[in-house]
Amino acid sequence: MSQAVIFGASGGIGAALVEAxxxxxxxxxxxxxxxxxxxxxxxxxPFAFDLTDEASIASAAGRIGGNVSLVFVATGVLSGGPDFQPEKTYKAQDPAAYAHAFAINATGPALIGKHFLPLLPRRERAVFAALTARVGSIADNRLGGWHAYRASKAALNMILRNFAIELRRTHPQAVVAALHPGTVATDLSAPFTSMREGQRLFTPDEAARYLLDVIDGLTLDDSGKAYGWDGQPIPF
Structure with missing residues (x-):
């Protein structure tokens, strides 16, 4: 029985992905x-999990079992309350902000990989994808700032690259990808969507359709790389 698993189903993009x-x-x-x-x-x-609780992720993997052809990690955090906001200067860096951003944006998805990559079929096409952000690209960073968020998404990109390299040896038909959904009208992006005039703003349903189209077009040569909602590669 082929299965798909979407993490973050209560969020705007995650819920739209499940429906799509x-x-x-x-x-x-x-x-x-x-x-x-x-x-x-x-x-x-439905199933329950907590990105900061590995036992909950392991329990979900045990319940779901094997033959998972799609794992999509649609989780992430950018801001939250006055003590956790994107930094405009290096002077605003805070250890607690880094710890929180890495726990949700990097360590959590890494633990999902730890417990769910073994559930992918070994000889059939399967996809493990996670939402990244263009600002997590080191090569594409021209503005600076947003230190903890950028760093945590860059770490996620590296984790996914590692997954792709290792899976080539054990799951030769598996594809691992970091996917950027564009700017989407969700609670995560709401405080920041007015920062750039003229930017294209997607609904969650639009973003979900574009992301699934990108997934459908991924080949083995694309594994370990990042792509935008339009299928264009994003440099790490």
């Missing part, structure tokens, strides 16, 4: 993960 995957009718079972374990559109099975 259900609509495709490609998988026999679709799992929708959230902290509450209750966010599941019709046609999906």
């Amino acid at each position: 995957v259900v609509a495709k009718g490609r998988y026999e079972r679709i799992w929708a993960g959230s902290r509450s374990g209750q966010a599941a559109p019709a046609g999906a099975v």
Whole structure:
């Protein structure tokens, strides 16, 4: 039985991804993960997980079992409250902000990989994807700032590259990709969508469709790389 697993199903992009995957009718079972374990559109099975609790991720993997053809990590944090905001200067760096950003944006997805990569089929095509951000690209960084967020997304990109290299030896048909959804009208981006005039703003449903189109077009040569919503590569 082919399965798809979406982490972050209670978020704007995650919920839209679950609905889009259900609509495709490609998988026999679709799992929708959230902290509450209750966010599941019709046609999906809910499960609970916490990015900061490895035991909860391991428990979810044990419940879901094997033959997972798609794992999509649609989680992330950019800001939250007065003590956790993107830094405009290096003078505003704070150890607690770094710890929180890395726990959610890098360590959490790494632990998902630890427990879910073994569930991918060994001889069939499978995809492990996670949401990255263009600002996590070292090569594309022209403005600076946003230190903790940029660094945590850059770390995520490296983790995914590592996954891709290792899976070539054990799962030769698997593809690992970092995907940037563009600027999407969600709670995460809401405080910052007015910062650049004229930027293209997607609805979560639009972003989900574009991301799944990118996934459908990924080849083995694309594994370990980052791509935007339009399928264009993003340099690490």
